[in-house]
Amino acid sequence: MERTAVRGRLSWQVAAVVSVTWETASVATIQLDPPDWAGHRAGQHLDVRLTAEDGYVAERSYSIASAPGEPLAITVERLEDGEVSPYLVGELRAGDELELRGPIGGYFVWESSDGGPLMLLAGGSGVVPLRSMLRHRVNSRSDVPARLLYSARGWEDVIYRDELGQHHDGARVSYTLTRSQPPGWTGHTGRINSSLLAEVAWPAKTNPLAYICGPTSFVETAAAGLVELGYPPERVKTERFGATGGR
Amino acid sequence: MDPIDGNGIAGLLIDAFGKEMTAVSSTCATCGARRPVAELVVYQRAPGTVVRCRTCGNVVMVLVRRGDSVDVDLSGLASLSNQGLPYPTGTQVANKEGINMSDEQSMSMGQPDEESMSMGQPDEESTSMGQPDEGSMSMGQPDEESMSMGQPDEGSMSMGQPDKDPM
Numbered sequence: 001m002e003r004t005a006v007r008g009r010l011s012w013q014v015a016a017v018v019s020v021t022w023e024t025a026s027v028a029t030i031q032l033d034p035p036d037w038a039g040h041r042a043g044q045h046l047d048v049r050l051t052a053e054d055g056y057v058a059e060r061s062y063s064i065a066s067a068p069g070e071p072l073a074i075t076v077e078r079l080e081d082g083e084v085s086p087y088l089v090g091e092l093r094a095g096d097e098l099e100l101r102g103p104i105g106g107y108f109v110w111e112s113s114d115g116g117p118l119m120l121l122a123g124g125s126g127v128v129p130l131r132s133m134l135r136h137r138v139n140s141r142s143d144v145p146a147r148l149l150y151s152a153r154g155w156e157d158v159i160y161r162d163e164l165g166q167h168h169d170g171a172r173v174s175y176t177l178t179r180s181q182p183p184g185w186t187g188h189t190g191r192i193n194s195s196l197l198a199e200v201a202w203p204a205k206t207n208p209l210a211y212i213c214g215p216t217s218f219v220e221t222a223a224a225g226l227v228e229l230g231y232p233p234e235r236v237k238t239e240r241f242g243a244t245g246g247r
Numbered sequence: 248m249d250p251i252d253g254n255g256i257a258g259l260l261i262d263a264f265g266k267e268m269t270a271v272s273s274t275c276a277t278c279g280a281r282r283p284v285a286e287l288v289v290y291q292r293a294p295g296t297v298v299r300c301r302t303c304g305n306v307v308m309v310l311v312r313r314g315d316s317v318d319v320d321l322s323g324l325a326s327l328s329n330q331g332l333p334y335p336t337g338t339q340v341a342n343k344e345g346i347n348m349s350d351e352q353s354m355s356m357g358q359p360d361e362e363s364m365s366m367g368q369p370d371e372e373s374t375s376m377g378q379p380d381e382g383s384m385s386m387g388q389p390d391e392e393s394m395s396m397g398q399p400d401e402g403s404m405s406m407g408q409p410d411k412d413p414m
Contacts, residue, residue, distance in 0.1 A: 010258055010261045010262065045254070045255075045257070047258040059258075061254075061255045061256070061257070061258060101258060102258070104257040104258045104261065104267075105254055105257040105267070105269055105285075106257070106267040106269055106270040107253075107254060107257075107269040107270040107283055107284075107285035108254050108269075108285060215249075216249065216250065216251075216252075237285075238252070238285075238286060239252060239254045239255075239285070240250075240251055240252040240254075241251050241255065
């Protein structure tokens with residue numbers, strides 16, 4: 001799906017904020033209504049631009065949280081030292097306007113025709129583009145089996161917790177909680193490592209297609225682990241965000 | 248600011264190249280490692296964006312926004328190609344001298360070539376790398392006015408220099 005805008009230009013536009021929904025104490029999903037949206041693919045993102053009264057401009061890129069065909073939404077984690085996210089998560093309200101452009105990105109995308117089985121690995125808010133893929137899988141009635149391994153600090157930090165609990169039909173979601181676990185927790189604990197990947201990931205012989213999104217250290221460990229398990233590097237797609245970056 | 252990866256500058260790359268670039272395969276001029284642009288290491292610090300090779304750490308691209316346009320220094324890249332293996336191999340032959348954009352012999356940057364992408368392929372309004380063309384950024388020809396393409400630029404903003412000092 002090529003964007004139809006003038007070639008070489010990705011135009012900024014002003015979108016209305018439809019709603020702001022808290023996912024965790026520091027994460028919110030912002031639904032947007034841009035006047036001109038060509039439609040996106042699962043895994044793509046959009047750029048947000050904030051302009052201060054003194055003219056200072058800050059731009060960040062955020063993964064699109066909604067599936068293709070659904071109303072446009074991003075999910076943003078508030079980073080206390082961030083330039084953009086404290087505004088998006090905390091100050092922005094329904095009815096406000098937000099300058100954005102997109103959809104952007106052609107690498108970290110999944111369409112149901114790409115097949116699978118899908119191995120999705122999320123670190124923290126890296127779950128956002130993978131959620132779009134899982135929703136796209138359901139909406140497109142794909143029969144591609146999917147597994148998501150989601151690493152979060154604690155259960156209260158898990159984004160889309162209720163929704164992820166509802167993926168049953170051919171999709172399996174596992175969690176590893178790295179810092180704190182609720183009483184009676186029977187899931188995995190600690191950071192991902194080779195043995196956890198060997199236990200949770202599709203065997204390489206099933207020719208899985210992997211998408212890994214999260215902080216750099218998470219992504220590097222996960223990607224190396226999958227390749228160690230025999231995944232061909234070209235079927236392991238990665239997306240990294242820094243501690244103060246967007247997404 | 249911690250580095251991100253090439254996915255996060257897809258919009259800036261569209262501004263610079265006129266098309267989606269993150270799925271394009273890059274080859275580092277220093278070590279020859281080949282990987283999708285999406286997998287390169289990206290430091291976003293004013294006044295520009297510095298892109299480094301994930302294998303050897305050398306600077307492969309510097310992008311600086313100037314109003315509506317973007318200045319691009321690609322002197323650390325041997326090639327950009329939408330063909331071939333879109334993942335790191337680390338086994339490609341390195342161009343030992345580093346690529347010299349003014350060298351017509353060098354790998355696909357200065358010469359139209361079946362495999363290379365907008366570099367050298369006529370492409371409507373895009374930046375027409377490699378197509379020597381009066382006004383444009385002229386990757387194939389050193390140009391006094393353009394921004395240090397093909398010519399390591401000692402003085403300018405130290406963006407091509409390894410920077411140990413995160414802001």
